[in-house]
């Protein structure tokens with residue numbers, strides 16, 4: 001079975017995000033005063049083949065040990081069946 | 086009303102993703118042979134204040150004109166009420 | 171008959187004029203099919219065929235005892251003694267940078283570096299010559315930031331220092347920024363490689379990134395010629411990956427050093443076709459290539475897409491017969507994909523196969539011998555009037571101090587530190603004079619006492635006012651910049667950025683500028699070893715066509731016999747007397 | 754004095770590190786990242802560059818390369834390991850040093866000489882400098898912004914493990930940290946490039962001390 005896996009990697013809340021701050025300033029300059037708390041993270045998408053439970057565990061392990069750096073980042077994993085796989 | 090807005094920015098499918106290619110190869114070297122189609126994109130999160138319909142339209146406009154490069158990227162927007170806002 | 175008429179009717183979609191289409195028919199003795207028409211359109215384009223410019227190159231001196239390789243190969247090469255040569259060239263990536271400045275500039279760096287290491291030379295320096303429009307406009311700021319980001323990202327990642335360049339702002343570049351990138355590489359004489367194919371029976375090997383639909387979004391073919399992929403699936407941009415290029419660079423240089431290859435060529439624009447057919451032409455031989463074997467990144471690609479794709483970081487290698495296994499093992503170490511896609515043939519044709527059928531069968535000579543156009547150049551009266559303007563009536567300023575300050579504040583003259591500090595200018599530990607230190611960049615040559623100096627110059631206002639004098643002045647300025655650091659000028663590469671050559675006033679500029687370059691090079695003993703042309707840099711504003719200022723960027727290379735005997739611009743401590751030399 | 758300079762796909766200051774070791778009188782050889790042993794070496798350098806194109810995170814993929822098992826074992830035995838720029842990033846990703854290097858605060862790549870101060874001379878790499886000696890060494894990086902949790906920073910400070918500090922912080926690093934050492938002091942990671950300032954023709958020689966210290970340590 002094939003799954004579409006999404007790993008969302010974000011900076012931990014306590015860590016300064018200069019990219020987010022720059023985007024926020026740019027938005028403010030463009031007149032969007034109602035925007036705050038801008039944070040920029042990563043979205044890693046992949047297709048993984050196997051049994052759901054195994055894929056979910058593998059995806060979480062990958063997210064934890066490779067795709068994110070635990071010193072600065074936290075992550076979230078979503079696994080969906082790949083349509084027409 | 087405050088909303089948690091997420092903008093998922095990805096490279097269009099026909100555009101080369103050097104990062105995705107390198108990560109996929111690395112995962113394969115680490116023994117994860119069941120992983121394919123790795124693509125790395127961006128996740129921009131922000132808090133926007135206003136009425137839902139206006140916020141949704143504003144978020145989409147921002148995604149199109151500021152947060153993504155339409156020559157190379159496509160995007161998806163998700164708007165959720167911010168709990169306890 | 172209907173099919174033939176319709177191809178001719180849409181010759182323009184293949185990049186051919188109706189006259190050129192008829193010329194092609196007469197030269198091959200039959201009508202071409204759509205793929206053949208598109209291939210000829212690419213090979214006869216200004217970018218590959220130099221139709222409007224080559225006739226003017228006759229005025230360039232191209233030989234000399236210091237020239238190891240003149241125009242015609244991937245890059246020119248000059249002898250610097252000690253059995254060493256410097257390969258160098260400049261290329262433009264103007265139009266792509268206007269569309270997507272980061273990737274446009276990045277792939278410009280990638281392209282020129284491939285030309286250098288395809289010669290067997292290890293790149294050791296990059297210079298970038300940039301021209302933008304009004305510095306106050308948001309669009310200009312967007313372009314400047316994107317272009318600098320692109321050059322920074324690509325040059326830094328591949329580990330070649332960007333050691334100099336220019337940045338000019340003038341309204342005529344508002345819609346047509348210029349990104350000219352020069353690269354230099356070091357080689358041992360015996361490692362000088364050529365973009366040829368060797369002998370009949372040699373294999374043609376494809377190395378590097380898979381082929382995608384990069385760059386095809388800009389093509390205007392009829393939908394019938396392309397696959398079912400939609401317009402959205404055809405990117406107008408090429409995306410570069412400096413990491414892949416670094417692997418290609420190391421593998422190619424090692425292959426050349428170990429004598430494993432008979433020919434090397436990089437795949438540039440219309441990459442697969444232009445590279446293989448230029449190699450065949452240099453060898454005086456033919457090619458049989460199997461398009462089914464081309465590695466693809468996308469599904470459903472058809473021959474026209476495979477041939478014209480501008481996917482980056484791809485090379486063509488021709489192994490020395492018998493050493494194929496060693497070459498493949500070497501490439502495998504660098505984790506590069508390798509596929510044999512064809513063979514050098516005894517006939518003189520460029521033949522492509524697809525699903526067992528011949529889909530292209532054209533004489534190699536026809537592809538490489540584009541028609542040449544000589545036009546009539548007429549000087550613009552408006553410009554002539556400007557040049558001849560009587561300046562005696564212009565009032566002198568009361569306060570020269572404020573004039574000086576406003577000149578120094580102009581972005582064209584002001585410090586470029588915020589730009590060059592984004593470039594790694596010291597990687598490879600050869601940079602002896604860094605950006606800002608002197609009038610030219612100086613790099614040492616490890617293992618010798620020598621230094622190599624390089625500069626990139628052009629004053630477009632001078633060329634606009636008087637193309638002959640202005641272009642000669644660019645060559646002279648480059649030579650002065652090299653002399654100021656203690657280097658003897660050796661040779662130049664020229665990057666001609668002009669408007670539409672069909673316009674007599676623009677053609678006049680091209681004619682006069684090339685003459686000026688030729689005469690100056692003869693006077694200064696700096697032959698032209700190669701270069702690049704970018705035409706049609708113009709835009710329409712309120713019904714008026716605005717061409718860029720004619721911009722023949724000159725990249726010049728020189729040698730310091732002893733790198734310790736050099737001069738920078740800073741005043742050392744203590745009192746000084748200043749002298750002005752010349753008029 | 755035999756130094757192994759580890760070479761990853763995309764490393765580009767490897768030849769510079771080899772050159773610096775040789776200029777300083779030692780011997781150096783390149784070790785490819787897939788080799789399963791370092792051979793007989795006295796010291797290891799993880800050089801600067803863009804291993805794996807900096808894809809995913811700088812140094813992330815290189816840190817998980819086969820050769821790193823040998824590098825870790827070497828460090829465990831007390832062998833000196835010097836990580837420069839990308840090498841520092843790899844050491845942090847591999848867990849040989851605490852913290853992480855993030856994107857420069859101003860978001861641009863920066864290449865310029867920076868003023869450093871030697872904060873601690875107790876590690877082999879800084880033993881040849883005078884305490885609080887000021888140096889000029891070039892940086893060239895886009896992700897040199899050192900970050901560690903507050904508790905980790907406290908420990909580093911308390912244990913005298915900050916080797917170099919920026920006097921003109923070019924990237925926003927916490928506490929102006931430019932280089933740190935491991936608990937035992939045999940592993941050093943630094944963002945500035947000492948190998949670029951070992952010959953006066955290139956504009957300075959303040960980097961020589963790092964290599965002198967390394968060589969002295971090995972002789973001992």
Ligand SMILES: Nc1ncnc2c1ncn2[C@@H]1O[C@H](COP(=O)(O)OP(=O)(O)O)[C@@H](O)[C@H]1O
Nearest residue numbers: 298333334335336337583586590605606607609
């Ligand atoms: N785009 C650029 N890339 C790298 N270095 C540059 C660039 N533009 C200018 N420089 C460097 O900045 C310094 C000043 O440049 P410029 O203002 O053109 O003065 P000059 O007239 O002395 O060449 C020179 O050393 C030059 O090489």
